[in-house]
Amino acid sequence: MKDINIVIEICGSAGEGTISAGEITSRFMSSQGFEIMSFDSYPAEIRGFGKCVAHTRISSRQIYSPGKLADVLIALNDKHAISQLSTLKENGILIYDSQPARPHKEDESVAGWAKPGMISYGIPLNMLAHKASGNARGMNMVALGALAALFYVDKSPFTDSIKTRYAKKKQIVIDSNVNSFLEGYNWTKENIKKIDPHSFKDITLPKPKEKLIINGNQLVARAALDADLSFYAGYPITPATKIMEILSRELPKHGGVLLQTEDEISAIGAVIGAGFGGKRAMTATSGPGFALMTEFTGLSVMAEVPAVIINSQRAGPSTGIPTKTEQSDFNSAVLGGTGDCPRIVLAPADTKSCYEATVLALYLAEKYQTLVVVLLDFFLSNSIRNINIPEKPSSEYLDANIAPDKNDFKDYQRYKITKNGISPRAIPGTPGGMFFSTGLEHDAYGRPNYSEAGHTAMTQKRFAKFNTVLTEAPAPEISANDRDEFDIGVISWGSSAGAAHEAVMSAQKEGINASSFSSMMLSPFPEKALIDFSDKCKKILIPELNFSGQFAGFATRILKRSVERLNFITGRPMASEDILQKMREM
Amino acid sequence: MEVIESAYLDEKIETVRGIDFLQYRSQDLPTWCPGCGYFGIVDAFYKACRELNLKQENIVTVSGIGCSGRTPIFINSYGFHTLHGRSIPVASGLKLAREDLTVFAVAGDGDALGIGGGHLPHVARKNINITFLLFDNSIYGLTKGQSSSTTPYEMRTNSHPVGNPDTPLNPVKLALAYGASFVARGYAGDPRGLKQIIKEATLHQGFSFVQILTPCVTFDKENKTWKNLKEKVHDLNLRNEEKNMETAMRMAENEPYGVGTFFQDKERPHYQEILRNLNKAD
Numbered sequence: 111m112k113d114i115n116i117v118i119e120i121c122g123s124a125g126e127g128t129i130s131a132g133e134i135t136s137r138f139m140s141s142q143g144f145e146i147m148s149f150d151s152y153p154a155e156i157r158g159f160g161k162c163v164a165h166t167r168i169s170s171r172q173i174y175s176p177g178k179l180a181d182v183l184i185a186l187n188d189k190h191a192i193s194q195l196s197t198l199k200e201n202g203i204l205i206y207d208s209q210p211a212r213p214h215k216e217d218e219s220v221a222g223w224a225k226p227g228m229i230s231y232g233i234p235l236n237m238l239a240h241k242a243s244g245n246a247r248g249m250n251m252v253a254l255g256a257l258a259a260l261f262y263v264d265k266s267p268f269t270d271s272i273k274t275r276y277a278k279k280k281q282i283v284i285d286s287n288v289n290s291f292l293e294g295y296n297w298t299k300e301n302i303k304k305i306d307p308h309s310f311k312d313i314t315l316p317k318p319k320e321k322l323i324i325n326g327n328q329l330v331a332r333a334a335l336d337a338d339l340s341f342y343a344g345y346p347i348t349p350a351t352k353i354m355e356i357l358s359r360e361l362p363k364h365g366g367v368l369l370q371t372e373d374e375i376s377a378i379g380a381v382i383g384a385g386f387g388g389k390r391a392m393t394a395t396s397g398p399g400f401a402l403m404t405e406f407t408g409l410s411v412m413a414e415v416p417a418v419i420i421n422s423q424r425a426g427p428s429t430g431i432p433t434k435t436e437q438s439d440f441n442s443a444v445l446g447g448t449g450d451c452p453r454i455v456l457a458p459a460d461t462k463s464c465y466e467a468t469v470l471a472l473y474l475a476e477k478y479q480t481l482v483v484v485l486l487d488f489f490l491s492n493s494i495r496n497i498n499i500p501e502k503p504s505s506e507y508l509d510a511n512i513a514p515d516k517n518d519f520k521d522y523q524r525y526k527i528t529k530n531g532i533s534p535r536a537i538p539g540t541p542g543g544m545f546f547s548t549g550l551e552h553d554a555y556g557r558p559n560y561s562e563a564g565h566t567a568m569t570q571k572r573f574a575k576f577n578t579v580l581t582e583a584p585a586p587e588i589s590a591n592d593r594d595e596f597d598i599g600v601i602s603w604g605s606s607a608g609a610a611h612e613a614v615m616s617a618q619k620e621g622i623n624a625s626s627f628s629s630m631m632l633s634p635f636p637e638k639a640l641i642d643f644s645d646k647c648k649k650i651l652i653p654e655l656n657f658s659g660q661f662a663g664f665a666t667r668i669l670k671r672s673v674e675r676l677n678f679i680t681g682r683p684m685a686s687e688d689i690l691q692k693m694r695e696m
Numbered sequence: 697m698e699v700i701e702s703a704y705l706d707e708k709i710e711t712v713r714g715i716d717f718l719q720y721r722s723q724d725l726p727t728w729c730p731g732c733g734y735f736g737i738v739d740a741f742y743k744a745c746r747e748l749n750l751k752q753e754n755i756v757t758v759s760g761i762g763c764s765g766r767t768p769i770f771i772n773s774y775g776f777h778t779l780h781g782r783s784i785p786v787a788s789g790l791k792l793a794r795e796d797l798t799v800f801a802v803a804g805d806g807d808a809l810g811i812g813g814g815h816l817p818h819v820a821r822k823n824i825n826i827t828f829l830l831f832d833n834s835i836y837g838l839t840k841g842q843s844s845s846t847t848p849y850e851m852r853t854n855s856h857p858v859g860n861p862d863t864p865l866n867p868v869k870l871a872l873a874y875g876a877s878f879v880a881r882g883y884a885g886d887p888r889g890l891k892q893i894i895k896e897a898t899l900h901q902g903f904s905f906v907q908i909l910t911p912c913v914t915f916d917k918e919n920k921t922w923k924n925l926k927e928k929v930h931d932l933n934l935r936n937e938e939k940n941m942e943t944a945m946r947m948a949e950n951e952p953y954g955v956g957t958f959f960q961d962k963e964r965p966h967y968q969e970i971l972r973n974l975n976k977a978d
Contacts, residue, residue, distance in 0.1 A: 340793060341789065341792065341793045343789060362971065362975045367792045367793065367968070367971065369788070369789070369792060371785065371818070372814060372815065372817075372818040373814065375782065375785065376782075376784075376785040376788075376814075376815055376818070377785075378785075379778070379779075379782045379784075379785025379786045379788075379789065380785050380786065380788050380789025380792070381789060382778075382786055382789065383758070383776075383785065383786035383787060383788060383789025383790035383791075383792075383793070384789040384790060384792065384793030384794075385789075386756075386776055386786070386790055387756075387789075387790045387793045387794035387797065388793075388794070389793040389794065391789065391793065405779055406779060406782070409778060409779055413776070413778075538753070538754070538756050538774040538790075538794065538797055539753055539754055539794070539796060539797060540753060541751075541752075541753045542753075543753070544752060544753055544772065544773055544774050545774065545775075546722075546768055546769055546774075546775040546776070546777065547775070547776045547777065548769075548776075548777035549777065549778065549779060550777065557724060557769065558769070
């Protein structure tokens with residue numbers, strides 16, 4: 111059977127239905143059993159006519175990255191599409207409006223900028239939209255109709271997806287969208303001579319299981335609810351806001367409380383307050399908000415109060431670029447703050463692991479009575495995948511507090527020194543368990559104590575938790591682990607891991623003996639596994655989305671060897687093509 | 697000799713144990729300076745808890761940083777000494793997650809109105825059901841005598857040796873303007889009156905703001921000294937005033953040393969009630 115592996119980009123102006131067209135395409139392709147990965151980019155400003163791009167990769171096989179270059183570019187707006195041509199493959203297909211409302215001057219039409227080798231199909235998008243519904247609004251649907259006709263995609267299930275998308279709208283909206291699609295479809299069938307090789311004609315995939323079409327933010331919220339979250343406090347910040355918006359509606363239905371605070375300091379403070387009260391609590395933010403929370407992260411660790419922070423990274427320091435993706439908060443999450451401050455940091459590598467990481471974060475925070483940071487990024491927060499419905503966490507993940515027993519209460523020491531660093535934790539309201547917590551260094555009872563021996567013992571206790579945390583986290587993902595030696599080992603983390611894995615698979619096909627390593631657990635880091643992996647590799651490559659190689663610096667300290675770095679700060683997700691190219695050069 | 701002394705002490709200890717409000721006092725010895733006003737405040741606090749018959753294990757006192765931050769250590773209940781200026785957010789989260797607990801937030805003037813000043817308007821307008829005790833001695837004590845947000849204009853302090861250039865804030869006026877549903881002022885030198893105010897504040901369903909006038913005997917020799925406070929503090933007999941914002945504001949402006957309950961709105965629902973009503977209506 112022939113494989114499908116195609117990237118479609120729809121490019122338009124804000125308000126032209128660019129994102130909706132991408133969404134409909136994704137949902138339709140998912141319903142047909144394809145793997146999809148889609149990612150929209152749009153301006154940070156709400157109003158105006160900024161450039162929007164809906165990027166969707168469709169494949170009949172498992173995919174791990176969104177694909178760097180597009181096979182198809184649908185231009186709903188010529189001006190924006192001209193600048194998007196740079197990401198269209200050399201033999202890519204351009205679908206453009208051949209009869210725009212206002213005739214183009216010579217250099218205004220995207221078709222005029224297409225490079226030799228590209229295939230351009232001119233469809234009268236605007237004219238057909240007017241014909242279908244009397245206005246230009248249906249242009250996006252006309253374009254999808256043209257796409258379906260060109261690639262031999264069945265029109266009737268496609269129109270069903272359009273109907274589903276607009277199910278809550280008035281009938282006239284549904285009709286005009288479907289009619290626009292059919293106008294585009296029929297016109298293209300009659301008038302366009304197909305010269306490209308893409309075809310969905312003989313592709314029949316097994317009927318897919320019920321899938322969730324979902325992004326990372328939605329999955330984090332879903333996981334938190336499934337993991338018995340009872341309190342959320344937060345402050346709006348791109349790209350994490352959606353988590354709060356979803357929980358605002360859903361958490362009260364589960365008996366929980368959501369608090370929108372005056373700033374991020376208050377948000378993490380309230381989370382720690384709820385954690386002190388024995389309830390599962392979390393907040394979500396991005397770099398600037400995380401910076402404000404830093405002092406409180408130390409309190410969570412010092413006073414041993416559970417707290418979970420989801421940090422969806424954006425680009426740059428300070429306000430940076432709110433709607434671009436980057437992996438530049440590694441240092442602030444893993445190393446930031448004051449003092450020797452052991453905290454747990456998890457970084458899911460793909461959309462579906464956002465669920466697992468959130469469940470794990472709430473569990474580990476409660477059990478180990480400490481801070482857990484989950485590092486997402488703009489790409490993971492917003493890119494959409496079709497995934498199997500995640501299994502709900504088992505009961506052991508839902509009730510993890512180690513409570514004191516009768517013996518402990520005889521002389522209750524809230525911060526009793528134990529081997530694994532976990533002291534039985536009484537919850538306010540428990541008679542006999544009364545204690546006092548402080549951010550000051552303290553003795554086993556919690557009373558301030560600044561002695562040398564005391565500070566050393568308590569610091570050791572807080573770090574002792576690290577010894578067992580690693581046994582509870584998923585082991586690092588290592589490809590081709592059965593081999594003894596690799597020419598190149600690619601070590602990656604977070605959302606770059608998928609692209610790295612895909613690049614390694616391609617490299618192996620090209621005869622490069624390579625393997626990939628990634629760990630969801632960033633702190634504590636599985637150092638032994640990393641060293642073992644490194645020992646097998648002649649060369650090490652660490653690709654990541656930041657300028658200074660934050661993780662590479664961290665890994666170098668563990669490995670005590672030099673590594674090749676590959677860094678991008680383009681604001682786009684990591685591309686497997688770029689990693690592969692670098693591997694070829696190594 | 698030793699035996700006699702021990703028997704004498706045991707007897708004394710038994711006598712002290714017999715004083716029932718002392719169950720709320722922890723065994724730790726306060727670290728405050730001899731003569732500090734805070735002794736009067738915690739005394740009033742213990743007695744208020746006793747008279748309200750609060751179960752010790754259901755009380756949580758959350759504090760910030762500064763001399764007032766140590767308060768929870770000296771209370772025999774659950775306590776949490778948090779960050780400078782942040783007792784309000786922590787206490788709010790705790791109360792919203794655990795409605796069954798009685799939650800006190802404690803802060804000094806630097807804590808509540810300086811570094812943590814941004815939290816006060818929001819806890820007040822949300823009407824979160826906690827009791828906020830502002831220990832106001834108009835000086836940074838733990839860092840040894842710098843100007844705070846309530847230090848009088850031109851007063852000499854260690855950070856402003858030629859005189860404080862800043863105009864002080866008026867805490868009661870702020871609380872009223874922010875929409876606190878219970879606003880009162882008490883005095884550390886009158887534990888009985890203060891106990892009454894803390895009781896009312898605790899019983900109030902919603903955000904209760906209590907400014908407590910208290911001296912710093914070590915770093916303030918001219919402003920809120922015991923001598924000055926004894927002279928100036930007087931009862932406004934306002935305890936039965938309710939929902940009269942105009943009177944409350946006027947008193948707040950004109951009576952910086954008047955104690956009593958300036959304002960109380962008993963009808964306004966507290967935050968959890970509001971959430972429940974909204975979610976029910978949806």
